[in-house]
Amino acid sequence: MNLTLNVWRQPNRHTEGKMVEYKVKDISPEMSFLEMLDVLNEDLLHAGKDPVAFDHDCREGICGSCDLFINGRSHGPEKGTTTCQLHMRKFSDGDTITIEPWRANAFPVNKDLSVDRSAFDRIIQAGGYVSVNTGGVPDGNEIAIPKEIADRAFEAATCIACGACVAACKNASAMLFVSAKVSQLALLPQGQPERKTRVENMVAQMDKEGFGACSNIGSCAAECPVGISLENIAILNREFIAAKATSNNLA
Amino acid sequence: MLLDSKIPEGPLAEKWEKHKFNVKLVNPANKRKYDVIVVGTGLAGASAAASLAELGYNVKAFTYHDSPRRAHSIAAQGGINAAKNYQNDGDSVFRLFYDTIKGGDYRAREANVYRLAQVSVNIIDQCVAQGVPFAREYGGLLANRSFGGAQVSRTFYARGQTGQQLLLGAYSALSRQVAYGKVKLYTRSEMLDLVVVDGKARGIVTRHLITGEVETHAAHAVVLATGGYGNVFYLSTNAKYCNATAAWRAHKKGAFFANPSFTQIHPTCIPVSGDYQSKLTLMSESLRNDGRVWVPATVELAERLRKGEIKATDIREEDRDYFLERKYPAFGNLVPRDVASRNAKQMCDEGRGVGSSGLAVYLDFADVIKRTGAEAVSQKYGNLFAMYEKITDENPYELPMRIYPAVHYTMGGLWVDYNLQTTIPGLYATGECNFSDHGANRLGASALMQGLADGYFVIPYTIGDYLAQIPPKPVDANHPAFAEAKAFVQARTERLLSINGTRTPGQFHRALGHIMWEYCGMARNAEGLTHAKAEVRKLRNEFWQDVKIVGSGEEMNQALESAGRVADFLELGELMIDDALHRNESCGGHFREEYQTPDGEALRDDENFAYVAAWEYLGDNQPERLNKEELIFENVKLTQRSYK
Numbered sequence: 001m002n003l004t005l006n007v008w009r010q011p012n013r014h015t016e017g018k019m020v021e022y023k024v025k026d027i028s029p030e031m032s033f034l035e036m037l038d039v040l041n042e043d044l045l046h047a048g049k050d051p052v053a054f055d056h057d058c059r060e061g062i063c064g065s066c067d068l069f070i071n072g073r074s075h076g077p078e079k080g081t082t083t084c085q086l087h088m089r090k091f092s093d094g095d096t097i098t099i100e101p102w103r104a105n106a107f108p109v110n111k112d113l114s115v116d117r118s119a120f121d122r123i124i125q126a127g128g129y130v131s132v133n134t135g136g137v138p139d140g141n142e143i144a145i146p147k148e149i150a151d152r153a154f155e156a157a158t159c160i161a162c163g164a165c166v167a168a169c170k171n172a173s174a175m176l177f178v179s180a181k182v183s184q185l186a187l188l189p190q191g192q193p194e195r196k197t198r199v200e201n202m203v204a205q206m207d208k209e210g211f212g213a214c215s216n217i218g219s220c221a222a223e224c225p226v227g228i229s230l231e232n233i234a235i236l237n238r239e240f241i242a243a244k245a246t247s248n249n250l251a
Numbered sequence: 252m253l254l255d256s257k258i259p260e261g262p263l264a265e266k267w268e269k270h271k272f273n274v275k276l277v278n279p280a281n282k283r284k285y286d287v288i289v290v291g292t293g294l295a296g297a298s299a300a301a302s303l304a305e306l307g308y309n310v311k312a313f314t315y316h317d318s319p320r321r322a323h324s325i326a327a328q329g330g331i332n333a334a335k336n337y338q339n340d341g342d343s344v345f346r347l348f349y350d351t352i353k354g355g356d357y358r359a360r361e362a363n364v365y366r367l368a369q370v371s372v373n374i375i376d377q378c379v380a381q382g383v384p385f386a387r388e389y390g391g392l393l394a395n396r397s398f399g400g401a402q403v404s405r406t407f408y409a410r411g412q413t414g415q416q417l418l419l420g421a422y423s424a425l426s427r428q429v430a431y432g433k434v435k436l437y438t439r440s441e442m443l444d445l446v447v448v449d450g451k452a453r454g455i456v457t458r459h460l461i462t463g464e465v466e467t468h469a470a471h472a473v474v475l476a477t478g479g480y481g482n483v484f485y486l487s488t489n490a491k492y493c494n495a496t497a498a499w500r501a502h503k504k505g506a507f508f509a510n511p512s513f514t515q516i517h518p519t520c521i522p523v524s525g526d527y528q529s530k531l532t533l534m535s536e537s538l539r540n541d542g543r544v545w546v547p548a549t550v551e552l553a554e555r556l557r558k559g560e561i562k563a564t565d566i567r568e569e570d571r572d573y574f575l576e577r578k579y580p581a582f583g584n585l586v587p588r589d590v591a592s593r594n595a596k597q598m599c600d601e602g603r604g605v606g607s608s609g610l611a612v613y614l615d616f617a618d619v620i621k622r623t624g625a626e627a628v629s630q631k632y633g634n635l636f637a638m639y640e641k642i643t644d645e646n647p648y649e650l651p652m653r654i655y656p657a658v659h660y661t662m663g664g665l666w667v668d669y670n671l672q673t674t675i676p677g678l679y680a681t682g683e684c685n686f687s688d689h690g691a692n693r694l695g696a697s698a699l700m701q702g703l704a705d706g707y708f709v710i711p712y713t714i715g716d717y718l719a720q721i722p723p724k725p726v727d728a729n730h731p732a733f734a735e736a737k738a739f740v741q742a743r744t745e746r747l748l749s750i751n752g753t754r755t756p757g758q759f760h761r762a763l764g765h766i767m768w769e770y771c772g773m774a775r776n777a778e779g780l781t782h783a784k785a786e787v788r789k790l791r792n793e794f795w796q797d798v799k800i801v802g803s804g805e806e807m808n809q810a811l812e813s814a815g816r817v818a819d820f821l822e823l824g825e826l827m828i829d830d831a832l833h834r835n836e837s838c839g840g841h842f843r844e845e846y847q848t849p850d851g852e853a854l855r856d857d858e859n860f861a862y863v864a865a866w867e868y869l870g871d872n873q874p875e876r877l878n879k880e881e882l883i884f885e886n887v888k889l890t891q892r893s894y895k
Binding site for chain 1: 298301302305316317318319320321323325326335337373375376377378379380381382383384385386387388389390391392393409410412415416419422423424426427429430436438461490491492524525527528529530532533637638641642644707708711753755757758799800801802806807809810
C-alpha cells in the first residue's frame with residue numbers, strides 16, 4: 001500500500017505547530033499503525049530529518065501510552081481498539097490519513113503527537129485509592145464480594161488512562177476516566193470508608209485541571225478502546241450528588 | 252571478591268522470621284531524614300516506593316514513562332501465584348517453594364525462594380485491601396486457576412489482565428504517597444548513570460525526555476526496579492522502551508551481573524509476520540490450561556497447510572500430533588515454559604511447523620469450546636482472543652491459534668544478597684531487575700509474585716538495616732562524583748549525536764537481535780556462541796562509527812533515547828554470550844546442544860555448575876571476571892526435572 005500522511009508537527013509546547021504531508025510506500029496490510037509510523041520515521045532519519053515523536057510502549061493495547069487522533073477519531077476507525085492494535089488492513093491503498101495529537105487544554109503537546117497527560121495522575125492522587133498501608137490487612141477471603149459486583153468493578157477498573165475519551169469529547173471532559181475509578185471503588189466494600197471524600201476530591205481536581213463538563217453525548221464511551229461503559233458516568237453523578245448532599249468535606 | 256549472600260542461619264522456615272528480628276531498625280523520628288531513590292514504577296518499584304514512604308522515608312520515584320501506571324508490569328496477563336491453599340488441593344508454602352526451585356532447574360537460592368513463597372500469601376491480602384478486583388467465585392470468594400509447571404491451583408487472576416490490576420493497585424498506593432508529599436515523582440526521567448561516593452551508591456543521573464535536561468539526584472540509598480533485558484533480542488514480548496540501561500550503568504559502576512544467559516523464551520506468542528515487526532505479543536500461558544498444542548503428524552500435511560491449500564480444521568484427529576500430551580503424559584500441555592518452547596522449536600525444525608513461515612504450532616480450543624461452550628471460554632480468555640484476532644485477522648473460536656516461542660523474561664540480572672543489596676553498598680535491585688528467585692527458568696505467574704514480594708514485603712525491612720548503620724545526615728550533592736557522572740552522561744550524549752553515520756539505532760538493534768536470537772536463543776552451542784561474540788563486537792564497533800541520529804540532546808529526541816539503550820544492549824549482549832559459553836551444561840532456559848539427555852532433555856551438571864555466575868566489570872574491552880556463588884541445597888534433592 002502507498003499512503004499519504006498528514007501529520008501534526010510541533011517542535012515543543014511553546015511553539016506553534018502545523019500539518020505536514022508525507023508519503024509512505026510499500027506498507028504491508030499486516031503492519032500495525034505504529035509500525036507504519038516506524039517506517040516513516042526510519043525514512044525521515046535516513047534523510048537526515050527529524051522523526052515524528054509519538055507516545056507508545058507496550059504495543060499490545062494495555063499500557064495506554066499510544067494516543068493518536070486518526071482521521072478525526074480517537075485511536076482511528078476501528079471500534080474498541082488502541083492505536084497500537086490498529087492494523088493497516090483497515091485502510092486502503094492510496095488513502096490519505098490525518099494524524100493529530102489529542103486536542104485538549106488539559107493535555108499540552110510535548111512534541112508532534114506526544115502529549116502530557118499528567119493531569120490524569122493528579123486526579124488519581126486526589127483520591128483514586130483505598131487508604132491502606134502495606135501490612136496489617138485482613139485475609140483476602142475475609143470479605144466475600146458477590147461475583148457480579150467484583151466483575152462490574154473489574155470492568156470499570158480496566159480503564160487504561162489513554163485519554164481517548166477526552167480527545168473524543170467536544171468539551172474535552174474527563175468524566176469517563178474519573179467515573180471509571182470512582183465506580184470501581186464505590187462498588188467494592190474496600191472503597192466504602194472514603195466513598196464520599198474520594199468522589200468529591202477527584203471531581204474537584206478534574207475541574208482544576210481544566211477538563212470540560214459532561215453534556216451526556218456519549219462519544220467518550222463510543223471511542224473508548226477498552227469499552228468503559230457510559231453507565232459509569234451515571235454512577236459518578238449519583239455518587240457526587242449523594243456525597244455533596246451528606247458529607248462535610250469542603251474540597 | 253568473595254560473594255557473601257548473607258543467608259541467615261537456622262532452619263529454612265525460620266530464616267526470614269529470625270532475620271526480620273535481627274535487622275536493625277531506624278528510629279521512627281529519624282526515618283524522614285533518609286532519602287531513598289526508587290528507579291522504575293512497575294510492580295517492584297511502585298510497591299517499594301509506596302511502602303517505604305508509608306514507613307516515613309523520603310522517596311524519590313523515577314520513571315521514563317509519562318505516568319507510573321505505564322510500566323510494563325501492566326501487560327502481564329495470566330496471574331499471580333500464592334500459597335494460600337484456598338482450593339484445598341494440597342498447596343503449601345513448601346510446595347510453592349519446591350515447585351519454584353525445581354521449575355528453576357535448581358539454579359536459584361533456597362532461602363530467597365522460600366521467603367518468596369512465605370510472603371506470597373500476604374501479597375494477595377494486600378492487593379484485595381487496595382481494591383484489586385480479582386476474579387471471584389459465585390460465593391464471593393477468590394477464584395484460582397492452575398498454571399504451567401504446577402499441579403495445584405494457586406494462581407489468582409483478573410481475567411487476562413492481572414498485571415494491569417496489580418499495577419494499578421500499587422500505582423494507587425504510590426499516588427496516595429505522592430499526594431501526602433512523601434514521594435516525589437519524576438516522570439519522563441530516564442536514569443543514565445549511578446553516582447557512587449566512597450564505594451556507596453549515593454545518587455543517580457537522569458535525562459528528562461521532554462526537555463533533555465540532565466539532572467543529578469542524591470539519596471542515602473538507591474533501589475533499581477528497572478525490569479529485565481529481553482529487548483536485547485530486539486523482538487520480544489517486552490514493551491518497546493524496556494531496556495537494560497539503568498542496570499547496565501550500575502554494573503559498570505561495580506554491581507555484579509548474575510546469570511545473564513538465563514533468558515526465558517515463552518512458548519505461546521503470536522508468530523512473526525514480517526520484517527517490519529516491532530514487537531511480539533504474548534498469549535497468556537493460562538491458555539494452555541484449556542488449549543491443546545499440536546502440529547500435523549506428517550511433513551506433507553504441514554507443507555499443504557503452509558501453502559494454504561488446507562486449513563487446520565481440515566486435518567483429521569488421527570493426523571494430529573498433540574506432542575506435549577504425547578511426550579509428557581503427567582503434565583501434558585502444562586509443562587514448564589522452557590520445555591514447551593523447546594518442543595515447539597523441535598517440531599518446526601522437523602518441518603512440521605505451520606503458518607506461512609512454518610515457524611508456528613497450533614494452540615487449539617475446539618475441545619474446550621465443545622465441552623463448555625464459547626461463552627464460558629470468552630469469560631476466561633475473552634480479551635486474549637480479541638487481541639489475537641486483531642493482530643492476526645483470524646478468529647480463534649473457529650481456527651486454532653498459531654503460536655511460537657518468543658523472548659519474554661530474563662531470569663538473570665543484578666546479583667543481590669538475601670537483603671536484595673547488590674555488590675555496591677546502598678544499591679538494591681528488586682523484581683525482574685535482580686537475578687534472585689527464578690533460577691534458570693521462571694514458572695508462570697511468578698514474576699508478579701516476585702515483584703510485589705520484593706517491593707511490599709522484603710525491601711521495607713532490609714533497606715532499614717542499611718540505613719540504620721549510616722548517619723541521618725543529608726547526602727552531599729556537591730561531591731565531585733555527581734558532577735563527574737553528569738559530565739559522563741552529557742559527553743556520551745554528545746558523542747552519539749556527533750557520529751552522524753548512515754544506519755539508524757533501529758537497524759543496529761535489529762541486527763543485534765538477529766544475532767542473539769540465532770545463536771544465544773532457544774538452543775545454543777559453543778561454535779555458534781563464539782561466532783556470535785565476534786559478530787556482536789563487530790556490530791558494536793560499527794555502531795560507534797556509523798549510527799545516525801538527528802536533532803539535539805536539548806529536546807524530545809526518541810532516536811537519541813533509543814541509541815543510548817542500543818549501545819548498552821550491545822555490551823550486555825556480549826556478556827550474555829560469554830555467560831552462555833562458559834556454562835557447559837543445559838539448565839532451564841539455557842539449553843546447550845552439546846549437553847542433553849538421549850531423549851533431548853536438558854542435561855545439568857550439578858557437580859560443576861551448581862553456582863550463580865556473577866560477572867564483574869573490569870573496564871572497557873576487557874573480559875569480565877567470573878565470581879561464583881555456590882548454591883547449597885539442604886532442603887530439596889537435586890534430580891533431573893521430569894514432567895513425564
